[in-house]
Amino acid sequence: MEFLRPATWAEALAAKAGLPEAxxxxxxxxxxxxxxxxxxxxxxxxxxxxxxxLADWEVAADGRLRVGAGVTYARLIAELxxxxxxxxxxxxxxxxxxxxxxxxVGGNLGAASPAGDSHPPLLATGAEIEVASAARGTRMIPATxxxxxxxxxxxxxxxxxxxxxxxxxTGPQYFAKVGTRNAMVIAVCSFAVALHPGERRxxxxxxxAAPTPRRATAAEEFAAAELDWAGRAxxxxxxxxxxxxxxxxxxxxxxxxxxxxxxxxxxxxxxARRTLAWAWHDYxxxxxxxx
Amino acid sequence: xRVNLTVNGRPEEVDGVWEGESLxxxxxxxxxxxxxxxxCEQGECGxxxxxxxxxxxxxxxxxxxxxxGRQVRTVEGLAGGDxxxxxxxxxxxxxxxxxxxxxPGLVVQAHDLIERxxxxxxxxxxxxxxxxxxxxxxxxxxxxxxxxxxARKAGTA
Ligand SMILES: Cc1cc2nc3c(=O)[nH]c(=O)nc-3n(C[C@H](O)[C@H](O)[C@H](O)COP(=O)(O)OP(=O)(O)OC[C@H]3O[C@@H](n4cnc5c(N)ncnc54)[C@H](O)[C@@H]3O)c2cc1C
Ligand code: FES
Ligand code: FES
Numbered sequence: 001m002e003f004l005r006p007a008t009w010a011e012a013l014a015a016k017a018g019l020p021e022a023x024x025x026x027x028x029x030x031x032x033x034x035x036x037x038x039x040x041x042x043x044x045x046x047x048x049x050x051x052x053x054l055a056d057w058e059v060a061a062d063g064r065l066r067v068g069a070g071v072t073y074a075r076l077i078a079e080l081x082x083x084x085x086x087x088x089x090x091x092x093x094x095x096x097x098x099x100x101x102x103x104x105v106g107g108n109l110g111a112a113s114p115a116g117d118s119h120p121p122l123l124a125t126g127a128e129i130e131v132a133s134a135a136r137g138t139r140m141i142p143a144t145x146x147x148x149x150x151x152x153x154x155x156x157x158x159x160x161x162x163x164x165x166x167x168x169x170t171g172p173q174y175f176a177k178v179g180t181r182n183a184m185v186i187a188v189c190s191f192a193v194a195l196h197p198g199e200r201r202x203x204x205x206x207x208x209a210a211p212t213p214r215r216a217t218a219a220e221e222f223a224a225a226e227l228d229w230a231g232r233a234x235x236x237x238x239x240x241x242x243x244x245x246x247x248x249x250x251x252x253x254x255x256x257x258x259x260x261x262x263x264x265x266x267x268x269x270x271x272a273r274r275t276l277a278w279a280w281h282d283y284x285x286x287x288x289x290x291x
Numbered sequence: 292x293r294v295n296l297t298v299n300g301r302p303e304e305v306d307g308v309w310e311g312e313s314l315x316x317x318x319x320x321x322x323x324x325x326x327x328x329x330x331c332e333q334g335e336c337g338x339x340x341x342x343x344x345x346x347x348x349x350x351x352x353x354x355x356x357x358x359x360g361r362q363v364r365t366v367e368g369l370a371g372g373d374x375x376x377x378x379x380x381x382x383x384x385x386x387x388x389x390x391x392x393x394x395p396g397l398v399v400q401a402h403d404l405i406e407r408x409x410x411x412x413x414x415x416x417x418x419x420x421x422x423x424x425x426x427x428x429x430x431x432x433x434x435x436x437x438x439x440x441x442a443r444k445a446g447t448a
Contacts, residue, residue: 001309001310001311002310003292003310003354003356005356005359025354025357027352028352028353028354028357029334029349029352031354032313032334032351032352032353032354033332033333033334033352035311035313035354036313036332036333036351037332037333041311044310045310045311045354045356047354047356047357049357074346095334095422096334096337096421096422096423097347097400097418097419097421097422098334098337098340098347098348098349098400098422099334099349099352099422101346101347101348102348102349102352102353182421183418183421183422184335184421184422
């Protein structure tokens with residue numbers, strides 16, 4: 001095995017192009033488990049933790065946040081929790097403090113597990129993934145097109161994830177996850193909602209309840225059409241329940257050791273209903289605070 | 292390959308490291324510091340917790356090569372000579388150690404908590420220790436130990 005240690009982004013892309021089977025490693029919280037257990041013996045590890053600017057984030061010219069693939073969950077929570085509250089909530093549920101000190105959204109994207117906790121909030125906020133290769137340069141992939149199958153993504157063998165781009169929150173955002181414990185659990189299922197009051201719509205993301213993370217499009221359309229965006233009336237329980245049903249209908253879950261398909265569908269409906277209620281409550285409070 | 296790193300303030304030059312090896316293996320088998328324990332090798336138990344550049348991490352999930360040029364502090368590096376660190380003292384006094392396998396990881400993790408948060412609430416302690424498993428104590432004595440260490444640091448015990 002080789003251990004490749006690029007010091008710059010250009011070197012990293014060149015190394016990946018030269019040896020596409022090289023496995024990138026950032027926090028190692030997925031990669032090292034596989035190596036320790038002999039599940040994977042790649043010809044090379046490509047350590048990205050020395051590529052300095054991968055661990056930086058910035059406010060881009062268009063106002064969106066451009067967050068490097070190497071920003072850890074711990075830093076995301078501490079530094080971006082105010083602007084990316086849904087993603088920060090998801091980050092708080094990842095593993096343990098030790099895992100959050102190492103694990104990254106870039107690694108979550110690289111692994112592309114349907115249970116990855118970053119994915120629902122990235123979908124709900126309309127994030128884009130910036131990827132690059134030495135041969136073809138940079139391209140932007142909307143989160144909705146990034147996930148292609150169980151642990152498969154739109155990333156080509158010679159590409160690396162550079163960053164994700166997400167707009168700072170313009171309304172309340174929530175993430176909720178079902179698991180057997182309050183820490184260290186892979187999601188049985190999860191749900192994210194992001195209100196975009198300026199556009200009078202809600203974004204959604206369903207996690208761990210289909211071969212890929214996905215949006216609940218019908219639930220989004222329903223929320224855009226039916227919620228009282230202008231008057232901010234209290235959320236009608238019937239509307240919230242219907243939103244939950246539509247979210248559950250977007251799921252395509254399986255039975256596995258963590259839960260049955262029927263349970264997951266039910267739980268998605270509950271999570272969607274609850275997160276919408278929390279978000280709507282905050283949305284109404286905001287108005288009261290401004291009045 | 293060769294890895295150069297600083298462990299508990301001492302520069303170490305380690306040869307013959309396999310490229311897929313973990314920092315935990317390097318510390319235990321090559322540097323001769325068996326304090327950090329190997330229990331699960333998958334980040335689940337926290338018994339391998341060490342500081343890497345000042346942040347507690349699972350050493351089993353850090354590739355050895357990633358520690359090149361970095362600062363590592365293990366449980367062996369907490370005590371000042373023969374004097375135990377206050378967290379270690381509190382663990383002994385409170386009976387927070389039974390078989391002891393989980394102890395080094397818990398001590399490092401609790402040490403970090405107390406450095407960052409002066410007077411942690413029970414919730415904060417539980418949250419900080421959520422990634423450290425103990426099969427013996429039932430955690431109550433561990434909670435006692437962390438409370439005591441924090442109180443001593445704050446000068447209230
Ligand atoms: C104990 C434990 C608990 C966990 N709990 C959770 C949890 O609650 N929720 C959750 O979502 N995940 C969880 N995970 C999984 C893991 O922590 C996350 O997927 C994390 O985001 C991975 O980030 P990393 O930087 O450690 O990735 P790595 O392990 O370094 O990499 C992960 C994958 O991404 C690829 N990769 C890394 N960087 C790039 C890049 N820049 N470009 C292209 N590919 C790249 C790697 O080759 C690899 O395939 C847990 C893991 C452990 C060990
Ligand atoms: S041995 Fe590293 S977490 Fe268990
Ligand atoms: S004392 Fe035995 S595992 Fe904690």
